[in-house]
Amino acid sequence: MSVVQSIRTAAVAALKSLYDQQVTESDIAINITKPEFEGEYTIVVFSFTKFSRQKPEETAQRIGEYLVSHNPELIARFNVVKGFLNLSINDAYWTKFLQTYYGDVNIGIQPANGKRIMVEYSSPNTNKPLHLGHLRNNFLGYSIAEIMKANGFDVVKANLVNDRGIHICKSMLAWQLFAHGDTPQSSGIKGDHLVGDYYVKFESVVKEQAEPIIDRVLENDFADFDGADVEKIGKLVTALHKPEVKEDKEKTGKIMDDIKEMSRNKTEIMQQAKIMLQQWEAGNHEVRELWATMNSWVYEGFDQTYKRLGIDFDKMYYESETYLLGKDLVAEGLEKGVLFRKEDNSVWIDLTADGLDQKLLLRGDGTSVYMTQDLGTARLKYQDYHMDQSVYVVADEQNYHFKVLQLILSKLGEPSAPGILHLSYGMVELPHGRMKSREGTVVDADDMITEMVQTAEEKTKESGKNLDAFSEDELHELYDTVGMGGLKFFLLRVDPKKKMIFDPKESIDLHGFTATFIQYAHARIKSIIREVGPVADLAGFIYTGELLPLEKELIILNEQFPGILAEAYRELSPSVIASYIFQLAQLFNSFYGEKVDGVPTYSILRAATEEKKKLRLQIIMMTAHTIAQGMKLLGIKVPERM
């Protein structure tokens, strides 16, 4: 039981006994005592004055006296400032805690709770390589899955690969037209990048081909369009010439975007891509063959990147295998009367009663849309794993989609519905704004990784450390640990819910609130432990003297780790752990560096007594374990030395 929990229990008993009040534990506000006051934890008693019918000071005094006399093993002293009851925990409590846990490398890990959670993350498209945005998704998904495991859940990490659709056909077509048979092997280009290059090529051809069409449109020549499109594009052009639109740059831009989009759709190459998609859906052998080949290139590339990122999956889903699944659900929904069919044969669900719109589930031609696929996949996942919760790590631009997904699933009576949880995270932006592929500002994931590891190498060499003791392999591992750690920490240290600014200059920094800082603290501890060597009787040792301030603070902070772990799960936020571990590393560094008149206060090797040496060893060992454990939950390695 945690200290805070023990205090709560004791306080509830005190209130019952003193005032005959049954207060729930969660109603007791316990804070960490401000450094300027004596004590470690503080009970805020203002709210108790309602039933104590005494001044806050008197109330606090009475509770304090009760707590000390009834819980002497826990609380040694107290002092009262206004309505704040500051408690000093017994040093013996801390040293006992230390003795129990200092050697526990699984500190904070909870036993299995019998619940299963699926975490779907990464979910890439196979038409281009991963970029910075995917990195946040991947790190977040991996970390949250690890955090859930540590909290006792049985976690299934899933990856739903978007391996079919018009975007894939674009890459395929451009490859057919322009690649002259190039392969990753022949070109020496990583598979996902090669395919991505042809996607870019496709887009540039579209742009080229669309220009004359747009020119004609702007001269009121709509010969490129047919059917209802003629009227639609005509309206857009008319709107463009309205005086109130002419003055409004934003409106003009929007209309021009629509015109461009329609024109792009009429280009020859786009038409070809659409034909290819139809051929794919019809199972055309040649198209399927090409598709399989190019996807295999991409997977090879992704596998390499995933490996470097250190992330993994228990289950792969492929959209090519799941995109038809939702249709059964739609049929059942029609039968149940939850869905309805319109004149054009399209199928809809009416969510207006829930404050939302009508939502399309099947097109008039019977083909499914994004939502239909997700409905089907949700059922499939549930059939496969019967999980209690199904988490989707997806950017916040899809908040509406997941709200609707869950609502429809529950209206269809799907057992998976209550467990749907959208872990919505903010987009990654650059200092100048959002990444835009059209403007070429997308930061490539592989480039990013390479740059971080390179920076780690440069900084290590610049540091002037003696690297002779490291083998070549060890050095490379260190660069990787520091570089990748830096990247992961930078993306995980901010609250996932919030959008974040990614400043490349800041991201390669190795000082301050960074993984490197924490890794360094860990390496320092390990270095001391190596230096000291084995110590007799450490396991059975309990320090009985008085604790110095930073000795005590370190134990206290370590003791909070399980609570932090639970909070990280509750908030679905690895950043909680990142902040905590940083704070712990900071505190250790102060402990390590404090000197009075040039003499280190907390020296381990040269501790004044053997008892102090053992105490401090226990403290730093526990600290190293907590740091390593916390970093592991973020997917970050810690070095033994650096």
Place this chain on the structure above:
RNA sequence: GUCUUGGUAGCUCAGCUGGAUAGAGCAACUGCCUUCUAAGCAGUAGGCCAUUGGUUCGAAUCCAAUCCAGGACACCA
């Protein structure tokens, strides 16, 4: 237009189930390597917590309105 998220130091972010004088890191400025790794430590400076009102013994935190910024509201995924 409707819904939604955010606005805290020059910059990037904590703090938000209401509690004591609002915290880190970066950047700036001072000091500290003959003693366990200076990728470090100690310190200085930097704030009308977007604005206005309300609830309360007490508000950065809760409520309302306003301003500013992002996102969503597709027979795209």
